[in-house]
Amino acid sequence: MSSHAAASDTDSVLxxxxxxxxxxxxxxxxxxxxxxxxxxxLPELDSMAVAGLLTEVExxxxxxxxxxxxxxxxxxxxxxxxxxxxAKRG
Amino acid sequence: xxxxxxxxxxxxxxxxxxxxxxxxxxxxxxWFDESNKxxxxxxxxxxxxxxxxxxxxxxxxxxxxxxxxxLEAQTLASWRAEAAEASAYFSATHVLAVRAGAMVAPxxxxxxxxxxxxxxxxxxxLLCARVLSSREAGRDENREALLAEGRDRGLELGxxxxxxxxxxxxxxxxxxxxxQQRDVAQGDLGGAGLWxxxxxxxxxRQADALAAIIAVELLA
Numbered sequence: 057m058s059s060h061a062a063a064s065d066t067d068s069v070l071x072x073x074x075x076x077x078x079x080x081x082x083x084x085x086x087x088x089x090x091x092x093x094x095x096x097x098l099p100e101l102d103s104m105a106v107a108g109l110l111t112e113v114e115x116x117x118x119x120x121x122x123x124x125x126x127x128x129x130x131x132x133x134x135x136x137x138x139x140x141x142x143a144k145r146g
Numbered sequence: 147x148x149x150x151x152x153x154x155x156x157x158x159x160x161x162x163x164x165x166x167x168x169x170x171x172x173x174x175x176x177w178f179d180e181s182n183k184x185x186x187x188x189x190x191x192x193x194x195x196x197x198x199x200x201x202x203x204x205x206x207x208x209x210x211x212x213x214x215x216x217l218e219a220q221t222l223a224s225w226r227a228e229a230a231e232a233s234a235y236f237s238a239t240h241v242l243a244v245r246a247g248a249m250v251a252p253x254x255x256x257x258x259x260x261x262x263x264x265x266x267x268x269x270x271x272l273l274c275a276r277v278l279s280s281r282e283a284g285r286d287e288n289r290e291a292l293l294a295e296g297r298d299r300g301l302e303l304g305x306x307x308x309x310x311x312x313x314x315x316x317x318x319x320x321x322x323x324x325x326q327q328r329d330v331a332q333g334d335l336g337g338a339g340l341w342x343x344x345x346x347x348x349x350x351r352q353a354d355a356l357a358a359i360i361a362v363e364l365l366a
Contacts, residue, residue, distance in 0.1 A: 076338030079347050103279035104179050105344035107271050123289045
């Protein structure tokens with residue numbers, strides 16, 4: 057798989073997980089931009105929901121996210137989370 | 147609909163669809179936060195089973211839902227004993243274990259484990275949520291230190307006060323072997339697991355799908 061394909065695959069998996077966590081229609085989540093705010097911006101996205109989101113991302117992408125990698129900045133926007141997950145996938 | 151059952155820890159409630167039919171399914175609920183998100187789903191599956199001529203029972207485990215027993219005093223072994231007691235009391239012929247409910251499903255009962263979750267994975271998710279909410283509140287906590295504290299003195303995770311013994315139990319808890327029980331994956335139901343939802347939600351198609359899987363195998 058080329059790195060470009062892997063990057064777009066990560067993007068679609070991450071949008072899929074957000075869609076499932078937030079209970080949004082696919083077109084709503086497709087409209088997320090890198091600046092779209094997540095943790096701290098969406099009131100329903102509490103710590104329990106984010107923990108579930110991260111676990112699901114781990115499962116679907118076969119990565120392990122360590123505690124010390126999780127911080128507010130990485131969860132603040134869609135773009136920051138995507139960048140983090142893409143880096144994890146190498 | 148609401149029945150009482152004599153758990154070893156005292157009287158507990160159960161939701162029951164009991165018409166003294168021959169097929170009787172013990173439903174073991176998901177745990178902690180997931181139990182809230184999956185209760186509507188579990189009850190809707192039971193309602194459909196009732197319509198298909200199958201009795202079912204959803205007991206409160208001690209320390210959960212309406213139970214007055216202290217959650218902090220519970221252990222994996224005590225919940226296993228309670229699940230076995232509920233199975234005997236309601237004369238269950240089958241079990242449907244939901245998520246971490248699979249950890250306490252009576253081994254001898256045939257049945258299904260829906261999206262089973264190991265105790266260790268449940269604990270990992272709860273710890274992650276705790277670390278996140280602490281950081282949001284400006285406290286720097288980490289999993290290792292929390293676990294060490296939990297093994298020693300117990301821990302509050304996601305609003306649930308777990309005792310030291312339960313923390314130790316969960317940390318080491320893989321899914322048990324269950325030759326009698328078949329795993330039903332989320333993919334078999336279609337859609338996303340309702341435990342993932344930030345706000346509790348329901349999906350009647352998923353309840354239809356799980357009830358159909360069970361009814362078809364039970365009534366075959």
